[in-house]
Amino acid sequence: MEPVRNIVGRALPLARADVDTDQIIPSHWLKRLERTGYGPGLFEAWRKDPAFVLNDPRYRGATVLLAGANFGGGSSREHAVWALLDAGFRAVIAPRVADIFRNNALRNGFVPVEVDADTVASLVAAVRLDPATTITIDVEHATVQAPGVRATFALDEFSRTRLIGGLDDIALTLRHEQDIAAYEEKRPEWLPRVR
Amino acid sequence: MATLSEKVWERHVVRRAAGEPDLLYVDLHLVHEVTSPQAFAGLRLSKRRVRRPDLTLATMDHNVPTNDEPAEEISARQIDAMARNAREFGIRCYPTGDPNQGIVHVISPQLGLTQPGMTIVCGDSHTSTHGALGALAWGIGTSEIEHVLATQTIAQTKPGTMAVTVEGALPAECAAKDVILGIIARIGTAGGTGNVIEYRGAAIRALSMEGRLTICNMSIEAGARAGMVAPDQVTFAWLEGRPFAPKGAQWERALDDWRSLASDPGATYSREVAIDASVLRPYVTWGTNPAQSVTIDGVVPDPDALPDDTRESARRALRYQDLTPGTPMRDIRVDAVFIGSCSNARLEDLRAAADVVRGRRVRSGIRGLVVPGSMGVKADAEREGLDRIFRDAGFEWRDAGCSMCLGMNPDILRPGERCASTSNRNFEGRQGPGGRTHLVSPAVAAATAIAGHFASPSDLR
Known part of the structure; x- marks a missing residue:
């Protein structure tokens, strides 16, 4: 994973609530075997509408997605995060991000930023007024800033360290291999083994 | 005093350190063809093996045609990749055509693999299904799949606890599906975010195991991390004699253990919701x-x-x-x-x-x-x-x-x-x-x- 310290960029005002992962990347894209190349499938169904905000040339090159409450609910598909990354997005700002999406995002250096609905509304208004508005997400201090807007968001110490360090989760865990082996010694005998 | 989900969580902590999520042991990792290929590719790249093939089971369900039509070429490639990855990494796989093949969340309880008190993960959000037997089970993404394959553990922040208590008798025309749709209508699609829901009350106790599986299945539709029902006679009767259920003296030992899993009287939840089953409708x-x-x-x-x-x-x-x-x-x-x-x-x-x-x-x-x-x-x-x-x-x-x-x-x-x-x-x-x-x-x-x-x-x- 690449280290992520700051995200400075323009934003796309999606501004819809309950955006599920089936909308972010429809299921037929999940038949692929790769981690990359999902960008063209991002919001594939909604994109067919010429008026859909992702088709608006004023927002081309946006790296921050502004969404409504409960973003990324539904399916556990990490492909949703891969599609957003592949299309150039680095963070989502929403009043609430679904649990599995949040986990997947953090493991790919995609920053889930939960702020209150009023802050999201202010950012959406600012960006609609001037699509060139720059939003700055500071991962180290867990803050979001735009002209006239400043907010903090929750980011636990561990996630912050991993994002900033671009650390490999598996290598981190394998440092505790002895703890894992010790745990395995005391598991109850009746637990099932598949083979 | 602890709730059911807290008890199962605590039993699986491999490592706890301040400022870090708990590292939990995974008792069973279920794998299917859609969300796993990139995880196996990652293992191959980093020259890692599957730590516990004996705690990992694969099947094919999402892509497979259910009649005699051939799979589309791109689906067939994914199905082949599952079979190849299972062979290469020594994982048991129930492929199409196998009498044990099926939807991953249907076969595991059916084979008696899903048992009370276990931690179960799968690259599929409906892994919450397995909570019906008192397991703590949740969906994970592909990076986490790779992590579990390599380490048999997963780092997770401890969820909150939520009780949904359904009292009263369910009207004749109502099924478990109506109970869970009724619950979601009440609490919303984000009503359970950050929490494990424990379903309790007379109407839940009165449900068959199959009905409980339906309810826990849709916990994710309420945004919950997982859904659980405390093991009871219905659970034990369901499990006894199934292929992977404990046998003989082990069965007796397991039963004693499983009976201790229920939430302690007086244990508290971060949120509680009460539902009257008798007023539900389809x-x-x-x-x-x-x-x-x-x-x-x-x-x-x-x-x-x-x-x-x-x-x-x-x-x-x-x-x-x-x-x-x-x-x-x-x-x-x-x-x-x-x-x-x-x-x-x-x-x-x-x-x-x-x-x-x-x-x-x-x-x-x-x-x-x-x-x-x-x-x-x-x-x-x-x-x-x-x-x-x-x-x-x-x-x-x-x-x-x-x-x-x-x-x-x-x-x-x-x-x-x-x-x-x-x-x-x-x-x-x-x-x-x-x-x-x-x-x-x-x-x-x-x-x-x-x-x-x-x-x-x-x-x-």
């Missing part, structure tokens, strides 16, 4: 998320009459679903009926649908699919003659798989088609681009197939 969703539902006696709601924060979603949903406010649900006609999925494709579900269908015919022009959740369920149903009942009524009787739940195999709706479905998601395009999904119980799905419009079994008499 539910039908009208919108494009599982909280957008009314009872079958209801009408399509007017978005203007809904709370502020749901109005815009409701408007968009009605446009997508092509529905007009005020339309009675019973007046809405369907093009297809799907009885299947990890929500409702176990034997009890098929029996409930067959009881309604017996001696009747599917309304002409309606495509009706019955897709057992596993080849094991299919064999059991055929022993009871349920296949004949469905076929005689005009339903297609299929092999096991996810089928028309998610639009990843040949079973999809055409744009604009409307479907009464026993699955768990009514998202836009879920059953195929432009398709319109309405979630219902197996009995309502069956009655709808006969009537041609949404109907409960009593409407047919």
Whole structure:
């Protein structure tokens, strides 16, 4: 994973609530075997509408997605995060991000930023007024800033360290291999083994 | 004092350190063809092995055709990759054609692999299903799959606890599906975010294991990390004698342990919700998320009459679903009926649908699919003659798989088609681009197939 310290960029005002992962990347894209190349499938169904905000040339090159409450609910598909990354997005700002999406995002250096609905509304208004508005997400201090807007968001110490360090989760865990082996010694005998 | 989920969590902590999520041991890792190929590729790249192939089980369910049609080439490649990865990494796999193959969340409880007190993960959000037996089970993404394959552990922040207590007796026409749709209608699609829901109360205790599996399955539709039911006699009776259940002295030891899992009296939850089962009715969703539902006696709601924060979603949903406010649900006609999925494709579900269908015919022009959740369920149903009942009524009787739940195999709706479905998601395009999904119980799905419009079994008499 690449280290992520700051995200400075323009934003796309999606501004819809309950955006599920089936909308972010429809299921037929999940038949692929790769981690990359999902960008063209991002919001594939909604994109067919010429008026859909992702088709608006004023927002081309946006790296921050502004969404409504409960973003990324539904399916556990990490492909949703891969599609957003592949299309150039680095963070989502929403009043609430679904649990599995949040986990997947953090493991790919995609920053889930939960702020209150009023802050999201202010950012959406600012960006609609001037699509060139720059939003700055500071991962180290867990803050979001735009002209006239400043907010903090929750980011636990561990996630912050991993994002900033671009650390490999598996290598981190394998440092505790002895703890894992010790745990395995005391598991109850009746637990099932598949083979 | 601890709740059920806290007890299971604490038993699995491998390492705890300040400022870090707990590192939890995973007792069972279920794998399917769609979300795993990139994880195996990652292992290969970093020259890592699967730490515990004996605690890892793979099957094929999402992509597989459930009739004799060949899989689309791109799906076939994914199915082949699953078989190849299982061979290379020494994992047991139940491929298509195997008598144990089926939807991952149907086969594991059926084989007795899912047991109380276990931690179970799978690259699929409906892993919450397994909580019905008192396991702590949740869906993970592909990076986490790779992590579990390599380490048999997962780093997770401790979730909150939420009690949903359902007291009273469920009316005759209501099924477990109606209980969970009723719960989601009440708490919303984010009502459980950050929490493990524990379902409690007399109405939950009175449910069969299959009904509890349906309820826990849809915990994720309320945004919850997981859903659980404390193990009891229903759980033990379900498990006894199943292939992977403990035997002899081990069974007795396991029973003693499992009896200690229930939440302690006086344990507290971060949130509590009470539901009266006796006022529930069969539910039908009208919108494009599982909280957008009314009872079958209801009408399509007017978005203007809904709370502020749901109005815009409701408007968009009605446009997508092509529905007009005020339309009675019973007046809405369907093009297809799907009885299947990890929500409702176990034997009890098929029996409930067959009881309604017996001696009747599917309304002409309606495509009706019955897709057992596993080849094991299919064999059991055929022993009871349920296949004949469905076929005689005009339903297609299929092999096991996810089928028309998610639009990843040949079973999809055409744009604009409307479907009464026993699955768990009514998202836009879920059953195929432009398709319109309405979630219902197996009995309502069956009655709808006969009537041609949404109907409960009593409407047919």
